Amino acid sequence: MTRSPTAIMASTFRLTLGLAVALLVVDALFRLLTSNLDAIPGQLSALLWDIAYVGIAAVALSILSPLLTAAWQALQPTAQSLWAAPLPIRRGFSRIPWPWVVFLIGAAYFIIPLAATVDFSLKIRRGTYSLDAYTSVFSDPRFQATFTYSLLVGLATIVVGILIVVPAAYIVRLRLPGLRPFIEFVTLLPLIIPAIVLVFGYIRLFNTSSVLPLTGSAIGTNLLLILAYVALALPYMYRAVDTGLRTIDVGTLTEAATILGANQFTILARVIFPNIIVAVLSGAFLSLAIVIGEFTIASLLNRPAFGPYMQNIGANRAYEPAALSIISFVFTWLAMGMIQLLARFAPKTSARTD
Amino acid sequence: MADAYLRIENLVKAFSGNVVVKGVDLGFDKGEFVSLLGPSGCGKTTILRMIAGFERPTSGKITVDGRDITHLAPSQRNIGMVFQAYALFPNMNVANNIAFGLKVKGVPAEERNARVTEMLRLIGLTGYEKRFPYELSGGQQQRVALARALAPRPRLLLLDEPLSALDAKIRVSLRGEIRAIQRDLGITTVFVTHDQEEALSISDRIVVMNAGSVEQFGQPFEIYNRPTSKFVATFVGTLNTLTAKIIDSAAGTVSLGGQTITVPALPKGASNGSEVGLTLRPETVRLGPGSGSDLALQGTVASVDFLGSVIRLKLDLGGNSISLDTFNDRRTPPPALGETITVSIAPGDVLILGE
Amino acid sequence: MSNNDANTASLMARVPGPVQPGPGRFSPLGFIAGIRPTELLAVVPFILFAVLFLIAPTFYVVVSAFLDRAGNFTLANIAGLFSEQIRASFWISIRVSATSAILGAILGLLIALAILRGRLPSWIRSTVMTFSGVASNFAGIPLAFAFLATVGRLGLITVLLKFLGLDIYRGGFNLLSFWGLTLTYLYFQIPLMILIIAPAIDGLKKEWSEAASTLGASTWQFWRYVGLPVLWPNLLGTLSLLFANAFGAVATAYALTGMSINMVTIQLYAQIRGDALGDPGLGAALALGMIVITAFANVIYLVVRARAERWLK
Ligand SMILES: Nc1ncnc2c1ncn2[C@@H]1O[C@H](COP(=O)(O)OP(=O)(O)OP(=O)(O)O)[C@@H](O)[C@H]1O
């Protein structure tokens, strides 16, 4: 089918205009995001020029498009209908195995820093690879102390988190579905409000002259750190528990236990909890991974935790930080690996059909 | 057959060594409505997907109107397809769903709109243009899916169990609608189903498949009344099997219940005195002694199923058991359970089938 | 309060199991009627915790941004935000967060599409998903160390490239800069995007692309008219989450640059550390500014989503 030159012009114009707008949006974003505040006016005038260039190009291309189309058709071998032309061979652009390209580039971006860090951590001695950086880290009493401290705080965070989240999630599911939107909103808050803002509030709210002077004593500050971490881990903990509760039939289990004479507490501790233990543990390991190397809150509360220790080493040593980085990575991987392992034991949901 | 519109030649498909379509040859005429019928897993969907271009045949050839399309990309085949789960685009309303095929081909807006109006009239959903898929019932969604497939005027229409997600009533009415629209447009259609009643009621011809091969290809009347294999006979409709003894294989006489009858064709090489299975449809067995050369048999009533217009009886013939259908007649009540009655069979209705 | 699908989605991604949107409306008084003491006992700790450690601190920050040292209302703190230095610090934080969120979303989407729809071997898929779980939590100090060891002045890649004759630091690259930070942040932004968007991509039915291709659409047309529009609300939600994720990050930037880059979180960190000297009112104003910006990112998302809502049930 042959189309009139004006139709070709119109459709080319629409197409190029669409492309031009997309191009200009990217251009504007790029110019905006890569410039300092004082450079923005200059960028804006450059952007106006870009708009002019692209506009002229679009118009020119549209005017020329009937000619270009004719030339293109003249160059084509007498077009058989698409129907008849077997097209098994993919050409040019589409022959590149894009998924592999994307995957390999991504893999390079993620593996190179790890490899480089491993390499760096082994180079503490000139001219030879050695594990000395690791030995130095592991034998540092401050490493042992801070890591143990953070581990203990992490465990306490998990326990407190479970005590706060599990009963609430259970009752909300069972009897108070009206509270659900409120609870979900609360659990999303830590993702929207930056942790540093929260800790700023804590320090002012719980200072020595307040009603609840948590920052006044070491024990109180430790408690505050644990509670801050509970807030940080709340979204993950709540979601994990809620998912666990959904996979078991809370209502029927509770009724069955009630008929057998159990009270609410017994039901929760003896019937519900053992059934969601796998989900709870997934949330727990995730919390641990988040909390163990946390820096901001621990440092602002002046706690001897692993995060501030790492920062301190980073400021004073050359090779040990790389070793610490690898140790942290392995620890995170172990925590995540535990979640994967636990997922195999999770009760299978009937709600999931595929 | 030589000038068939859609031709499938020696089509083979293996999934990692597992051959699921085993050398299928078929030819469909232009404007024909053909059903692929067979049990689950026999390869119906796989054949359909090879016609559509989603699966690459391991070997063989598919031609439409004399042109080889075996290696064309699906988007270049101009084939309409309707899926079991509707597969409407959730982000588009009914009008945009129907217009999609035209839009990607660059058809101007006015022409698209006209076509959408026309298609909506065809499927009886005028006024639903602005609805989104989730605002439609299953039956309505499937009709929109049909309109979407037909809007770009495809050369072929493929339907893969389009009705099986719907409930019984709608299934029956919609299959009638599909058939009417198909007749209207004269579009060559391949319809996959494992519901034999569905296939029998709407097809011009039926392909009965089993385990990756074609068992029989013919008109519904032929498939039902002259099945060429035991598989076809049992898969399509209900079948009685009676064991008889061959008296004279050359003359075609057998002994059944102490009586001698002549049957149409005995299998070749069957020796006298050996046993043979006689098969017959329930509706060919009549109540009463019959006439002429009819074979009369006596039996006790083992069960009575009242199905409305039809009554299905099960008789015990001493060793053999037989089902028979008789029309409901309000002046004569059906035989009682345990009653001894006489039924008759015309020897011409008896089928003798190889395995 | 039907807040933020993406945030829900992110949780879904990090925790095994399906997620349902919460049904029902929140009627503040309706649920109190007929409540039993044991039930109260179960929810009170949660509510108490939420009030004391999430709502009160936020509220406190917002209020004290408008109070002077004597406790009187003032706009001086807010006005203090418009100083040259603080404006610049907000701007660099927004730039790094927005760039790392946009690039992270695009690259994460591409990788997710490649592993989920690109017919790669299935072990790649599971490995990438596990790795994403790890890398999205591998933030903060150790991440900064890793990038210092890679593209720092003595990092492996820097040294390697110099050996090959390419001095990236002389070429204008600096890890302690906008692009350096963005490159580092991408290490957790991309995996987070993959984790969140993977379930959404899995939700794209195979039949949709097959239907599109029988109708004559090219792969590109399928994504243009069906795939991306269907993913769009999810993409936007994830974008706002990635933005907030980067915007609130302190440790990575701090360990990487110390005080040498003027990010708003580092400004606030410095304000809190030097509380005796610093100006608590200004600190509260900074915190308020941060809340406003992350909330704004969420509001943009909610507005755009509401317009796409029509076909989302
Ligand atoms: N992509 C695939 N990979 C491996 N095996 C497949 C694939 N698709 C189908 N099969 C196998 O091919 C056989 C035929 O499948 P097909 O879907 O064609 O059956 P069907 O006749 O449509 O059955 P149903 O009535 O259940 O839809 C089945 O055994 C199936 O397991």
Ligand SMILES: [Mg+2]
């Ligand atoms: Mg099938």
